[in-house]
Amino acid sequence: MRALVTGGARGLGRAVAERLVRDGGDVALLDVDPEVEGTAREVAALRPGSRVPAIVGDVAREGDVERTVDEAAAALGGLDLLVNNAGIGGSTAPLVETSVEEIRRVIEVNLIGAVLVARTVARVMIGQGAGGCIVNIGSIFGQQGVAGAAAYCASKGGVALLTHSLALELAPYGIRVNTIAPGNMATEMHFQDLRERAAASGRTFEEEVARVVATIPLGRHGTGEDVAGAVVWLASPDAAYVTGQTIGVNGGVLLT
Numbered sequence: 001m002r003a004l005v006t007g008g009a010r011g012l013g014r015a016v017a018e019r020l021v022r023d024g025g026d027v028a029l030l031d032v033d034p035e036v037e038g039t040a041r042e043v044a045a046l047r048p049g050s051r052v053p054a055i056v057g058d059v060a061r062e063g064d065v066e067r068t069v070d071e072a073a074a075a076l077g078g079l080d081l082l083v084n085n086a087g088i089g090g091s092t093a094p095l096v097e098t099s100v101e102e103i104r105r106v107i108e109v110n111l112i113g114a115v116l117v118a119r120t121v122a123r124v125m126i127g128q129g130a131g132g133c134i135v136n137i138g139s140i141f142g143q144q145g146v147a148g149a150a151a152y153c154a155s156k157g158g159v160a161l162l163t164h165s166l167a168l169e170l171a172p173y174g175i176r177v178n179t180i181a182p183g184n185m186a187t188e189m190h191f192q193d194l195r196e197r198a199a200a201s202g203r204t205f206e207e208e209v210a211r212v213v214a215t216i217p218l219g220r221h222g223t224g225e226d227v228a229g230a231v232v233w234l235a236s237p238d239a240a241y242v243t244g245q246t247i248g249v250n251g252g253v254l255l256t
């Protein structure tokens, strides 16, 4: 398995990369944060002989995406799997108080970034002629609107329908495209969101964490390993007939 994971320096992307490498894969890590170099060394150490190139670039910039996807494909000798995971949260302010620059940046990273990387990787996979798998990381916030998250919800709702369209366009090439929609995951992005919501509501961070956990039927935050398990399944022959779907990895939180 030769994979490209965007936003791989930390959080969910890093956990997905660790699982793929442990399972015998080679994984190019793309991130705008130069810390990705250190992450790549640590992930590579999980399996001697693995190839884990670190590539620095911004998924929202077309030139960066073309350069970095080329680098990843050259380093690994091709690409079988894309995990389109890079993303930012944006502020929790109401839309009427949010600058257009911030709205644009959230949509450019989360949606345009996903479009650019998927488009560029799809060209590589079509050229290889051997099918492939694209996993876009959406969100429960792409399945319902949330006050204080309009730009983020719009970006992730866009990712879900990007998946549907690409699944149709790429099916003739044997390339399957699905969304994983995580819920409340124990990463820095989510905890930053909770810190802002706690400050705005007068609750402590710990109270905000407990309030969120109480809304999750499985009674805990999700982890990168939870997302990695779904990625590994989607990339496996067991999911050979699965395309265009949104797989919730959310502890049942949308059921309540």
Ligand SMILES: NC(=O)c1ccc[n+]([C@@H]2O[C@H](COP(=O)([O-])OP(=O)(O)OC[C@H]3O[C@@H](n4cnc5c(N)ncnc54)[C@H](O)[C@@H]3O)[C@@H](O)[C@H]2O)c1
Pocket (backbone or CB within 6 Å): 006, 007, 008, 009, 010, 011, 012, 013, 030, 031, 032, 033, 057, 058, 059, 060, 085, 086, 087, 088, 089, 109, 113, 137, 138, 139, 140, 181, 182, 183, 184, 185, 186, 187, 188, 189, 190
């Ligand atoms: N944490 C959650 O609760 C949660 C829930 C649903 C969906 N998600 C989604 O999961 C994905 C990963 O989130 P996370 O929680 O691991 O966040 P995180 O902030 O821990 O990690 C995100 C990574 O993406 C990188 N990144 C940001 N902008 C980039 C850009 N322009 N180009 C390249 N890399 C960039 C960051 O540097 C970082 O390493 C995101 O798409 C996020 O929207 C997260």
